Amino acid sequence: MRKSDLITNISDKTGIAKVDVLVSLETMLKEIKESLAKGENIYIRGFGSFITKKRAAKIGRNIKKNVAVEIPEHYIPAFKPSKEFISEVKEMHAKVNK
Known part of the structure; x- marks a missing residue:
């Protein structure tokens, strides 16, 4: 499964627009990267x-x-x-x- 497939699946199951799911997912991944870079x-x-x-x-x-x-x-x-x-x-x- 690719990221686009994941976004589509989440959008289909929740009824949230794909763009909003994409923004949420990208933000989550960015926060994880930044936290790990800080040692958290x-x-x-x-x-x-x-x-x-x-x-x-x-x-x-x-x-x-x-x-x-x-x-x-x-x-x-x-x-x-x-x-x-x-x-x-x-x-x-x-x-x-x-």
């Missing part, structure tokens, strides 16, 4: 958590030049689904695969 985690009960994970510094290798390269410590965004979300996905896949 986002917790959505029943869905999951958007968090930042710390990656330790390590030595990598530039294969073309055969040189060791130091990769500094950095943070990456991550999503951790809630237990409810995981169980719903498992149940749906179990029903589909029967």
